[in-house]
Amino acid sequence: PRNYSTALMYSFNQRPDTVAIDEPFYGIWIDRLITSQYGCLKDEVEFFDWLKATTKQDPIVVDGNEIRKDPKSVLTQICNRLDLPFLDEMLSWPIGPKSCDGVWAKFWYNDVHSTTGFRPLSGIKITENDVPTEHIPFYREVLPYYQKLLAHSIRT
Template sequence: MATKQDPIVVDGNEIRKDPQSVLTQMCDRLDLPFTDKMLSWPTGLKSCDGVWAKFWYSDLHSTTGFRPPSGIKITENDIPMEHIPFYREVLPYYQKLLSHSIRA
């Protein structure tokens, strides 16, 4: 279903650069109040994590806030050869989404 609203896209590197700025912009676009509580959390498992938590959230469970971006740039040379065709196919879609992302 097409809408006239721009999508809200959050890039992991941008939110890690300046979490408060990105979250404030996202909240503004969603007409939600921003709160500093969005910037930190207690370590450990959460009741809302679900069954996939042990596979997906290990880093999250050991942190109390956003970490700065790693600075690592992934290039085609980092992709296994058998995945290069897929990478090339989806890259334009990724770049299109990225062009809509909230900037820090």
């Protein structure tokens, strides 16, 4: 799926002990994101730092490429961190809309609705050379935030 947060929600929705709920305020957040200088990564790093300071534990960070590379390994590590048993059912879901889909599903989830699991990693690696010239300043500004979160992400 193009949207790995939705795929992760679908994965946990397969558990009999879990109820997944989609984020109903995402559209409002997107409107603010578009006008934001740093996008969401600065806010995510600040939230990561706050959670770490508050809980004295590293928050769980999942990189979309890692979960595509080895879904079972990443999901097992997430479950271990949450003190939950990993279930094989988390690796797949039925095709089509889900009961946990939120109000945005009909606009954004066509791709994820066509899947039954995590798609394999494509092997495409994005570098600064792939970024349109007009977006390079923004790319350079947010890259340190991305790199900080990536350094704390679950690895396979």
